Amino acid sequence: MHVLQGLLQDELPIINDRLARKTRELPELVRAVAEHVLMAGGKRLRPLLTILFFRCVSRGTGERVLSASSSFPSASGGSDIYPLACSMEFLHSATLLHDDILDGSDLRRGQATAHLVYGKTETILAGDVLLALGNRLVAEYGDARLSWRVAEAIMRTASGEIQELEWIKRPALSLEHYLEIITGKTAYLIQAACHCGALAGGGDEQAAQAALDYGINLGIAFQLTDDALDYSAKAEVAGKPVGNDLREGKLTLPLILYMETLSEAERKDILAWVRSLGAVADPGALSAPNMARHEHVVQAVRAAGCVEQTRAQAAQYVVLAEKALSSLPECPERIALQEALQHTLHREK
Amino acid sequence: MHVLQGLLQDELPIINDRLARKTRELPELVRAVAEHVLMAGGKRLRPLLTILFFRCVSRGTGERVLSASSSFPSASGGSDIYPLACSMEFLHSATLLHDDILDGSDLRRGQATAHLVYGKTETILAGDVLLALGNRLVAEYGDARLSWRVAEAIMRTASGEIQELEWIKRPALSLEHYLEIITGKTAYLIQAACHCGALAGGGDEQAAQAALDYGINLGIAFQLTDDALDYSAKAEVAGKPVGNDLREGKLTLPLILYMETLSEAERKDILAWVRSLGAVADPGALSAPNMARHEHVVQAVRAAGCVEQTRAQAAQYVVLAEKALSSLPECPERIALQEALQHTLHREK
Numbered sequence: 001m002h003v004l005q006g007l008l009q010d011e012l013p014i015i016n017d018r019l020a021r022k023t024r025e026l027p028e029l030v031r032a033v034a035e036h037v038l039m040a041g042g043k044r045l046r047p048l049l050t051i052l053f054f055r056c057v058s059r060g061t062g063e064r065v066l067s068a069s070s071s072f073p074s075a076s077g078g079s080d081i082y083p084l085a086c087s088m089e090f091l092h093s094a095t096l097l098h099d100d101i102l103d104g105s106d107l108r109r110g111q112a113t114a115h116l117v118y119g120k121t122e123t124i125l126a127g128d129v130l131l132a133l134g135n136r137l138v139a140e141y142g143d144a145r146l147s148w149r150v151a152e153a154i155m156r157t158a159s160g161e162i163q164e165l166e167w168i169k170r171p172a173l174s175l176e177h178y179l180e181i182i183t184g185k186t187a188y189l190i191q192a193a194c195h196c197g198a199l200a201g202g203g204d205e206q207a208a209q210a211a212l213d214y215g216i217n218l219g220i221a222f223q224l225t226d227d228a229l230d231y232s233a234k235a236e237v238a239g240k241p242v243g244n245d246l247r248e249g250k251l252t253l254p255l256i257l258y259m260e261t262l263s264e265a266e267r268k269d270i271l272a273w274v275r276s277l278g279a280v281a282d283p284g285a286l287s288a289p290n291m292a293r294h295e296h297v298v299q300a301v302r303a304a305g306c307v308e309q310t311r312a313q314a315a316q317y318v319v320l321a322e323k324a325l326s327s328l329p330e331c332p333e334r335i336a337l338q339e340a341l342q343h344t345l346h347r348e349k
Numbered sequence: 350m351h352v353l354q355g356l357l358q359d360e361l362p363i364i365n366d367r368l369a370r371k372t373r374e375l376p377e378l379v380r381a382v383a384e385h386v387l388m389a390g391g392k393r394l395r396p397l398l399t400i401l402f403f404r405c406v407s408r409g410t411g412e413r414v415l416s417a418s419s420s421f422p423s424a425s426g427g428s429d430i431y432p433l434a435c436s437m438e439f440l441h442s443a444t445l446l447h448d449d450i451l452d453g454s455d456l457r458r459g460q461a462t463a464h465l466v467y468g469k470t471e472t473i474l475a476g477d478v479l480l481a482l483g484n485r486l487v488a489e490y491g492d493a494r495l496s497w498r499v500a501e502a503i504m505r506t507a508s509g510e511i512q513e514l515e516w517i518k519r520p521a522l523s524l525e526h527y528l529e530i531i532t533g534k535t536a537y538l539i540q541a542a543c544h545c546g547a548l549a550g551g552g553d554e555q556a557a558q559a560a561l562d563y564g565i566n567l568g569i570a571f572q573l574t575d576d577a578l579d580y581s582a583k584a585e586v587a588g589k590p591v592g593n594d595l596r597e598g599k600l601t602l603p604l605i606l607y608m609e610t611l612s613e614a615e616r617k618d619i620l621a622w623v624r625s626l627g628a629v630a631d632p633g634a635l636s637a638p639n640m641a642r643h644e645h646v647v648q649a650v651r652a653a654g655c656v657e658q659t660r661a662q663a664a665q666y667v668v669l670a671e672k673a674l675s676s677l678p679e680c681p682e683r684i685a686l687q688e689a690l691q692h693t694l695h696r697e698k
Contacts, residue, residue, distance in 0.1 A: 026508075027508045027511060027512065029511050029514075029515060030507075030508065030511060095477075098473055098474070098477060101469075101470065101473065102470040102473065102474065120450075120469075121450065121451040121514060122511065122514065124447055124450065124451065124473055125447070125451065125507045125508075125510055125511045125514070126511070127477075128444075128447060128476075128480070128503065128507035129504055129507045129508055129511070131477070131480060131503075132500045132501075132503040132504035132507065133500075133504055135484055135496065135499075135500035135503070136497060136500035136501055136504060138496070138500075139493045139494075139496035139497035139500055140493075140497060141493065142493045143493060144488045144489075144490070144491045144492060144493045144495075144496060145488075146493075147484065147487070147488035147493060147496035148485060148488035148489060150484075151481045151482075151484035151485035151487075151488055152481075152485055154477065154480075154481040154484070155478055155481035155482055155485060158379075158474045158477035158478045158481060159375075159376045159379065159474075159478055161474055162376060162378050162379060162471065162474045162475070162478070163376065165378075165470060165471065165474070166378060
């Protein structure tokens, strides 16, 4: 992973500095909420993908000449890709702000969620401002295709979250429906980050298609890994308690796979129980019998090997994503994009 | 007002039909929430402004030839302005959905607000989907200036609402701050509707500036009239109770003007009381003494002539808006835009 590591070392400080500077321009209260969610860490996956596709595709089109002394120059030349890259993080953060209200989540990246600190109404509006800021930064590139892709991705992200809410009310054992939801709520925005980078780099149709294919498959693999980690990561590493999805009544792949090993009667019983968890207003506060059953089910899912099976599914999407890269010019950025796939698959938080 | 009336008769059914058709394409739950807010009436002011500026400016540039048989053909030719016009209503509706959650409003256009019918979480997400749908429709015109204008307007709208929330917590007698808030929360999106119409019509810099100037001044006049109506309209006409702003702890111009007639001690006392109203979680439920005082203050504001003074302020902005029209080509649409100003000023709901 040394190419990706080198890149992260060079790029993360710049991305974080740009994010901080843009955030400081926001109205006071929005700024506080935005800093709360933006400065709590975060992998900056989406901005990095935009930068990587931009640079990789620019090499192919010759639109941008990289300095020979370094494969990852810290400042781009005439065309500054950072505002576009940052817009992806602003859009993502906006969805997190709204999402945590919906889920009633108490913790994000190990700290109290914004709506608990600043209030729900302020957090809703701060999310709206960040969405609009992201859209404005994208529009400043003067290419309506970028604006279209981002709008479409946000539509699908919010729609995916609504579908998930509905599913929590009426959970059913459906792998297809599960994949549709995670593609919506996670993969489309990751795809948009890739696609926008390729378009801004002057990519042709083939390069743009490669970015779309890579992005959607990486996005699905990313969420599958997330859902596997929810059953396996230690609380102190993940920044949130183990089995959080189950606690919120979310039916994710590890549990779906586990339930497929059960009798129909047991399945029905668990489904009814998961549904009752989803109906609780405050998912943090389980009753004592529910806590015991939660602990039991989490252990059973792990013992049945369903965490590993979920990661194996993620690996299949990573294969598809890797294939998509083959049409791109061979360059350090392409290697970094390959390494990012492995990193996604094997991450522990 | 016969030109505007004729236009409304021709255009409203088309706008409503297009809105309904676009809404039907949304995911099921979003669709229900969107129809709830979109189909409850509404003046369609923003779509109409987009259409009027588009047509008026197109005449000047000759980019679009109108059929000679009618000044308001119901279907545009090669360039279809309706999706752009509808996008303004989707964006506006999205802000209403979020806004009603923040205000804790029970009624909108005489019916229960969406979050009471469909739940807060569903309404937040439906608002996000409508925002994104609006952005996507705008992006489909292939002109990033449109996307930029809309993003900027939504940023300012949400920022204005946040400022208003803060002001409710710490009300102060400041006309300047009041104007800043209403410009933010109302005028910028109306301005964007005008500006986008002019840009889509191929307007030059002068035409675009006319649209910006007309829009911002109409927007301020519109909100001033709204705030006057809040103290004067009958509940059955307005679709919400009289004195609603005061009930929510909102300091609007009629009350500001009234307070300027009081002694400093009386002013301080009222400010403290208004602040206490804003701090109540459910503004629908005033205590008996608060109800009596609310009734008393509303009557005092009316008796002091502050409703008329607020309308007089609105008239000054209407004069500025009318001036902005002078650089546009003389045409029926320009007459309709003038009539829209008078209509805004004299409306009773």
